[in-house]
Amino acid sequence: MLLYLRPDSDIPLYQQIRDQVVNGLATGQLAPGDPLPPIRQLAADFGVHFHTVNRAYDLLRQEGLIRLHRRTGAVVVCEPAPPAFRDAWRERARVLLAEAFVKGIPPEDILAECAELLNSFVPPAGSAPSTGHSDSSPSTGGVSK
Amino acid sequence: MLLYLRPDSDIPLYQQIRDQVVNGLATGQLAPGDPLPPIRQLAADFGVHFHTVNRAYDLLRQEGLIRLHRRTGAVVVCEPAPPAFRDAWRERARVLLAEAFVKGIPPEDILAECAELLNSFVPPAGSAPSTGHSDSSPSTGGVSK
Amino acid sequence: MLLYLRPDSDIPLYQQIRDQVVNGLATGQLAPGDPLPPIRQLAADFGVHFHTVNRAYDLLRQEGLIRLHRRTGAVVVCEPAPPAFRDAWRERARVLLAEAFVKGIPPEDILAECAELLNSFVPPAGSAPSTGHSDSSPSTGGVSK
Amino acid sequence: MLLYLRPDSDIPLYQQIRDQVVNGLATGQLAPGDPLPPIRQLAADFGVHFHTVNRAYDLLRQEGLIRLHRRTGAVVVCEPAPPAFRDAWRERARVLLAEAFVKGIPPEDILAECAELLNSFVPPAGSAPSTGHSDSSPSTGGVSK
DNA sequence: GTGGTCTAGACCACA
DNA sequence: GTGGTCTAGACCACT
Numbered sequence: 066m067l068l069y070l071r072p073d074s075d076i077p078l079y080q081q082i083r084d085q086v087v088n089g090l091a092t093g094q095l096a097p098g099d100p101l102p103p104i105r106q107l108a109a110d111f112g113v114h115f116h117t118v119n120r121a122y123d124l125l126r127q128e129g130l131i132r133l134h135r136r137t138g139a140v141v142v143c144e145p146a147p148p149a150f151r152d153a154w155r156e157r158a159r160v161l162l163a164e165a166f167v168k169g170i171p172p173e174d175i176l177a178e179c180a181e182l183l184n185s186f187v188p189p190a191g192s193a194p195s196t197g198h199s200d201s202s203p204s205t206g207g208v209s210k
Numbered sequence: 211m212l213l214y215l216r217p218d219s220d221i222p223l224y225q226q227i228r229d230q231v232v233n234g235l236a237t238g239q240l241a242p243g244d245p246l247p248p249i250r251q252l253a254a255d256f257g258v259h260f261h262t263v264n265r266a267y268d269l270l271r272q273e274g275l276i277r278l279h280r281r282t283g284a285v286v287v288c289e290p291a292p293p294a295f296r297d298a299w300r301e302r303a304r305v306l307l308a309e310a311f312v313k314g315i316p317p318e319d320i321l322a323e324c325a326e327l328l329n330s331f332v333p334p335a336g337s338a339p340s341t342g343h344s345d346s347s348p349s350t351g352g353v354s355k
Numbered sequence: 356m357l358l359y360l361r362p363d364s365d366i367p368l369y370q371q372i373r374d375q376v377v378n379g380l381a382t383g384q385l386a387p388g389d390p391l392p393p394i395r396q397l398a399a400d401f402g403v404h405f406h407t408v409n410r411a412y413d414l415l416r417q418e419g420l421i422r423l424h425r426r427t428g429a430v431v432v433c434e435p436a437p438p439a440f441r442d443a444w445r446e447r448a449r450v451l452l453a454e455a456f457v458k459g460i461p462p463e464d465i466l467a468e469c470a471e472l473l474n475s476f477v478p479p480a481g482s483a484p485s486t487g488h489s490d491s492s493p494s495t496g497g498v499s500k
Numbered sequence: 501m502l503l504y505l506r507p508d509s510d511i512p513l514y515q516q517i518r519d520q521v522v523n524g525l526a527t528g529q530l531a532p533g534d535p536l537p538p539i540r541q542l543a544a545d546f547g548v549h550f551h552t553v554n555r556a557y558d559l560l561r562q563e564g565l566i567r568l569h570r571r572t573g574a575v576v577v578c579e580p581a582p583p584a585f586r587d588a589w590r591e592r593a594r595v596l597l598a599e600a601f602v603k604g605i606p607p608e609d610i611l612a613e614c615a616e617l618l619n620s621f622v623p624p625a626g627s628a629p630s631t632g633h634s635d636s637s638p639s640t641g642g643v644s645k
Numbered sequence: 646g647t648g649g650t651c652t653a654g655a656c657c658a659c660a
Numbered sequence: 661g662t663g664g665t666c667t668a669g670a671c672c673a674c675t
Binding site: 367368369403404406407410 | 673674675
């Protein structure tokens, strides 16, 4: 899995790392059980402080996406979303969608964009790939567009 | 239009104000030409400093969503999205959708959620508000999925 | 002479009025001896407070471009620039030119733009109009480009 | 690079700071990649509040002239001018040139002054600094008039 | 009475 | 040690 950081971005580095791990999980580049690189190695690769990587890992741990062990390092897990997750997520989605809407992008376009992004994701194990056709990148099945 | 702030949130207050104005615009509670409350009055209503509200308004101004008068105060405007907007938006949408996806929410549900949120929005002018029901109940009508 | 105000501009109204009078003077639409409309009439035409027009006229008076009489109203005059004017002007020009320069516009283009604008001006009375023809529309004579 | 503020000027302090940074960029005292002093240090040097410097930096950031790091502080960047920049710039130039014109300064002198100022600027990279003299003396070489 | 500017100082987030 | 956020309050510019 390939990570790249933009130090000039207004998004904090630890957030960028976290976001890319999430994206890697969604696109199937990372799967439950896979190990993440050791904190210090990843920090060295990026040229950032290991505290920054540590914080990203901690964030992922709080979200229930990885588990940290003293021996085995960070391992991807697959905890189900807590009940509160969906409500919080919807609020964030509402703002994001509203932003596009008020800037004049047609709702159809917005939804198509979402569908396309979702289609680029791939289910972790083997949960009925609905139609079977794949479009843009490393994916196999997905939401009908 | 009703606004509420959560001072304990990790989201900055000015961002919360900005988000709610964006949401108000999307849901039709605010329309181009409408005035926003004076900075100091809104600040008093919220119990925050007027600088905080000022910053929210300034953010909205930079986004081309409101215009600040010396006489009229803040009024809603309707500037088209710059070309770079969509790419930046897609990246943010990718992360948000990936978050829901990796937490095990079925892509169909995610897309339905997006469609529902989009249906709760109303266009600024007056182009056929579909059926009339545009609330928060889990309906899937409106935007074609 | 035609004036138009943009109430939504970030430029104060009184400044806009003043700027347009200056521009009218430069383009020959106004000449020394010409009367300006009474303050209250201009205010009524624009739908602004007469204090705003008053302030614009006062600014022009301070700059030595008009003279205010209780009886005759505002009359355009032609006072020579004080010695300090040129230095102050140069500083403002430096910043303006620097802005264009640092944004990557070639110096030749910047200078050509300046020459073009200067060519659209016309001398007030009869001080050797170089080529001879002088009217009130964007002419082509004047400073060699 | 030398900065100085005039607290009694009618130009806001943050604008003066911004103007001098722009000037420093044009004259080559600042180049893309160069760091700007930390906000609080510059504020201490000037004896102003760091919010004032912060605002100047924020203005420069919005103009695409600097980028604000959390680590490195403010660094100069070189973004191209947006398409709307030139039109807005021309309007400001029109007023400035008109002011000099109506004060009786010959157009030739005005254009010479502009050319001189432009000659005191140096391109960011290294594209032939003409003859070598690029200072503030009244020379007319460089940009063809 | 509106927003704009500036000062002053606290506390937090990021690296 | 950097910039970011928020509060507090003064005074000014514009209409």
